[in-house]
Amino acid sequence: MTRVLIVDDHRLFRSGVRAELGDSIEVVGEAEDVESAVKAIAEQQPDVVLLDVHMPGGGGQEVLRRVLGSGSQVRFLALSVSDAAEDVIGVIRGGARGYVTKNISGKELTDAIRRVAEGDAVFSPRLAGFVLDAFASSEAPSIDPELDSLTQREREVLRLIARGYAYKEIAKELFISVKTVETHVSSVLRKLQLSNRHELSRWATARRLV
Amino acid sequence: MADQKTLAEPTGDAPYRRMMRPMEGRLIGGVAQGLATQLSLDPVVIRLMFMLLSVVDGIGTVAYAVLWMITPRQPYEGPAPQRDWSQLAAFSAIGMALLAFGWITGASQGGLGMLPFAVGGIGALILWQQADPERRKNWVSGTSKSIRKNRVRTLLGVLLVVGGAIGFLVVQDEFAQARPGLLFTVVVVGGLAVIATPWLAGLWKELQLERRERIRQEERAEVAAMVHDSVLHTLTLIQRVAHDPREVTRLARSQERELRNWLYQPAQDADATLAAAVRRIAAEEEDAHGVPIEVVCVGDVDLDSGGRLAAMLKAARQAMVNAAKYSESPSISVYAEVEGEEATIFVKDRGKGFDLEAVPLDRMGIRQSIVGRMERHGGTARVRTELGEGTEVMLTMKVERA
DSSP states (O other): OEEEEEEOSOHHHHHHHHHHSOTTEEEEEEEOSHHHHHHHHHHHOOSEEEEESSOTTTHHHHHHHHHHHTTOOOEEEEEESOOOHHHHHHHHHHTOSEEEETTOOHHHHHHHHHHHHTTOOEEOHHHHHHHHHHHHOOOSOOSOHHHHSOOHHHHHHHHHHHTTOOHHHHHHHHTOOHHHHHHHHHHHHHHHHHOOOHHHHHHHHHOOOO | OOOHHHHHSOOOSSSOOOOOBOSTTOSSSSHHHHHHHHHTOOHHHHHHHHHHHHHTTTHHHHHHHHHHHHSOBOOOOSSOOOOOHHHHHHHHHHHHHHHHHHHHHTTTTTHHHHHHHHHHHHHHHHHHHHSOHHHHHHHHHHHHHHHHHOHHHHHHHHHHHHHHHHHHHHHTTTTTOHHHHHHHHHHHHHHHHHHHHHHHHHHHHHHHHHHHHHHHHHHHHHHHHHIIIIIIHHHHHHHHTTTOHHHHHHHHHHHHHHHHHHHHOOOOOTTTBHHHHHHHHHHHHHHHHOOOEEEEEESOOBOOTTSHHHHHHHHHHHHHHHHHHHSOOSOEEEEEEEETTEEEEEEEEOSOOOOGGGSOTTOHIIIIIIIIHHHHTTOEEEEEEETTTEEEEEEEEEOOOO
């Protein structure tokens, strides 16, 4: 049973998500702003926090900063109506382990939560596209080549995600196991979070695309 | 200095209104206020006008008295409100100073000589007042408040003005010595400056505030127009077709797309670059067939003049149409990528798929519109499909970078 906390300022949306989540998930609480979210996370210690990006009081990034800054190991899955590059890259770099948009189906969301709970990363096609785009320009000298570029295999995996392939389909396509696909995605997530590539943030702000 | 209650009063719907003297906010008899309301001017302007005219041969005083007599008092419930003595004092001080100045320079004796100045001053006041009544109203309401808050400063100013005026009267005897007269002129001007400085500063602040407010209002109007023209309209449509979930989804998607474009997308020419064109085509086909099409673009390139990318876009559109019409897939993924010298577009569905070999030769969709078109323009098209596994069309075209 995965214990989940829903953080979103829209009550309707919280109850919608609650109703849609599968039986394997237990919703242990809800929060509607940064303050109550930080408090509820400390009290409940959920496995996964479903985190809205735009909220009063600093938004999801503020929750991430305060909770992860205090050394907590809680895992976050960002959930938002916005898929603007700024928001997506922002929360991922803030420490979320995945990003999905709110029009995701209940089944897909359940899957994504399970994946995040297991310590893997969840990339939507759009996020994969952003990452490919952000890591594409190779003009700027990189400080840490290992962190600042994607391997050929990671690129292939991301491209397939962007094309709309599920992890299982990617595994079949590349003749690797689903676990290996997950490893590649997690590795990309780590690079995305740790890379010093200053273009990453600049790129995200410059590119206010949906 | 002005009392805003009169300005805030509705100017009335009647074409003609009798002039009245309000009790509230009057300084002497309420004549200036009544006149101000009637002329849609600021009472301060009228008061200064009366004052200037009084200095010149006392015309102002006479006019005031006559108007006081012939203008009826506005009915007022309850006990008569207090006069604003501090304001009255300020006005009298200025008036006395001007009067003294007139005596000393001899302008009031040779009344005609002073008249042009008085008329010019009044004209300037009225022009300034009329410049933009709406704006002026904001300025004055803000500054009058700030002056009332700052009574000490006002008092100091009034003291200086009065001191200056008394000084004038004192040196009147030694008129030949112009120097002390000049000195007291400086004192009067100083007094006026002390009174006016916070007012001018407030004026400037109000102007900035007002400018910001106007920008905000324009933005708000734009948002309101957007919400009204599209969102409300779509919500109405959705209620009317509530029985048809497909149509409801289509409307909602289309509205969502429109809002997103408006919120995030810079005004982009949909025919200038590949990514923009792919997004536009996907939007159009999504609208036409009611199947959600998710578009992801990586990299971008300007559309070429040779029409090769245009051909690729036509093929991509055909692939989307096929997927939307025949695959029965709940959604379609489109991925467009420009990397190096190559542009690639993938159109993928999770529908029922088909047997490529079994497609009759005369079916135009795939063979001609997709594969044939791409090959004619020097590109390639690959179709991967399997029964029950969905279909993916992959289009590749060389691009020339400028």
